[in-house]
Amino acid sequence: MMVSSNLSNKSMVKKVQKKKGGSLLTLQFIPYAEIESLSSSERIEKLLSIVKADKIVLLEGxxxxxxxxxxxxxxxxxxxQKFxxxxxSVIDPEEKKIKSITKIIRSSVLNLLLGNRKGFTxxxxxxxxxxIKQDPDKIQLFTETGGKKR
Amino acid sequence: MIKGLKSFFSKFRKLFKKKKKIKLGLYGPPNGGKTTLANRICKDWLGEEDAMGKASNIAHETREIQIKEQVVIKSKGRELIFNLVDTPGIATKIDYEDFIKAGMKQKEAKSRAKEATKGVIDAIKWLDEMDAVVVVLDSTKDPYSQVNITIIGNLQARDIPVLLVGNKIDLKKSDIKKVEAAFPQYAVVGISAKTGSNIESLYDGLFKLVK
Structure with missing residues (x-):
């Protein structure tokens, strides 16, 4: 498996490529600062345009x-037919401390106007x-190639 | 759990005092049993079979908002009147090939997928119309899904009272405690909409709101 990364326009793009089979998995990191000044519709448009290019978005916050x-x-x-x-999935390291989803939701509501840099999306x-499976200690992304989950 | 019930009932009671008739929405992910529950309520209180449409094991059977007006629940001289709104299951992905795998022909599968996407859009639009919502979850499945969190988060942001239903308690894999653990601040009622098991708890809960 090959992993490469480069910095492009503030966001980091990581490419994970299997040597055999040639399937390419691209992970694009978006710092919160990159979407902070955007309107809600602009944020969504930006994120979806990346996802529609078959990249996985890792958004700060x-x-x-x-x-x-x-x-x-x-x-x-x-x-x-293509998309x-x-x-x-939202991952927040604070979740472990506050434990309940309700508190997480409440925390999200409090950040309704302010936005939230905590965790990752x-x-x-x-x-x-x-x-995407969330375990208390790990996050699992199941991808599928050739009909098999990995 | 008790605190959650009190909070939900308190909000709901105020709602009933202000309005004689409310819109009670059924929300949740696909295949949680929303339509089965809607049909159960209509059967129990209106005497109508499959009033809200047929339920199916194939996801996205409900692809349009279904409304049953003037549902009247009576008990001990009291009555509740509400419009029952059954919504399409909210999902983040819809693949017509999944319907083909379930035995549909390609044309039918594509048509169903297109209708299902519109159904999800409508369900999200209708969030603002609801006075109270029963979130129907499949208690045999992991409740920690982002769709569940997004639905409940949006209801909370809109200050809409929420009652959680853990459906399918008739199945062996059902785990109501897991649903309660995931959402400890909310009232959770375990039922089987299919068999009617513990459905009285759901109705009792609604009546407590209008004391």
Whole structure:
């Protein structure tokens, strides 16, 4: 497996390539500062354009709750024979401390206007990322090639 | 759990005092049993079979908002009147090939996928219309999904009262404790919409709101 990275326009792009089979998995890191000044619709448009290019977005922080709903809505509007949708997951290291999802949701609501730089948001194209599983100690991205999960 | 129930009932009671008729939405991911629950409520209180459409094991059977007006629940001289709104399951991905795998022909599968995407869009749009929401989760599945968190987060941001239903308690894999652990601040009622098991708890809960 080959891993390469370069810096492009503030965001970091990591490419993971299997030597055999030639499948390419690209992870693009987006610092929160890169979306901070954007409107909600611009943020969603930016993130979806990256995902639609078959890249996995690793966003610093999280979207506001209404932006998450808008992201799902926009995704649905853009689904076609090539683009099947997204896999979405938010990881917050603070979650372990506060334990309950309700508190996480409440924390999200408090950040409704301010935005939130804590944690990470992973958004992957559904044709590449089949499932994102959150375990207390790890995050698993299941991708699929040749009908097999890995 | 008790605190969560009190909070939900308190919000709900205020709602009923202000309005005689409310929009009660059923939300959740696909295949949680929303339509089965809607049909159960209509059967129990209106005597109508499959009033909200047929349920299916194939995801996205409900692709349009379904409304049953004037649902009246009566008990001990009290009554609740609400419009019951069954919504399409909210998902982040829809692949027509999944419907082909479930046995559909390509044309039918593509059509279903297109309708399903519109259904999700409508369900999200209708969030603002709801007065109260019952989130229906499949208690045999992992409740820690981002779709569940996004739905509940959006309801909370809109200050819409939420009651969580852990459905399918008739199945062996059902784990209500896991749902309660995931959402400890919310009232969670375990039911089987299919068999009607513990459905009284859901109705009792609603009646407590309008004391």
């Amino acid at each position: 999280r979207l506001r709750s209404h932006e998450e709903a808008e992201l799902i809505r926009s995704t649905m509007e853009q689904i076609d 099947k949708g997204i896999e979405l 992973i958004i992957g194209p559904a044709n590449v990322v089949k499932e």
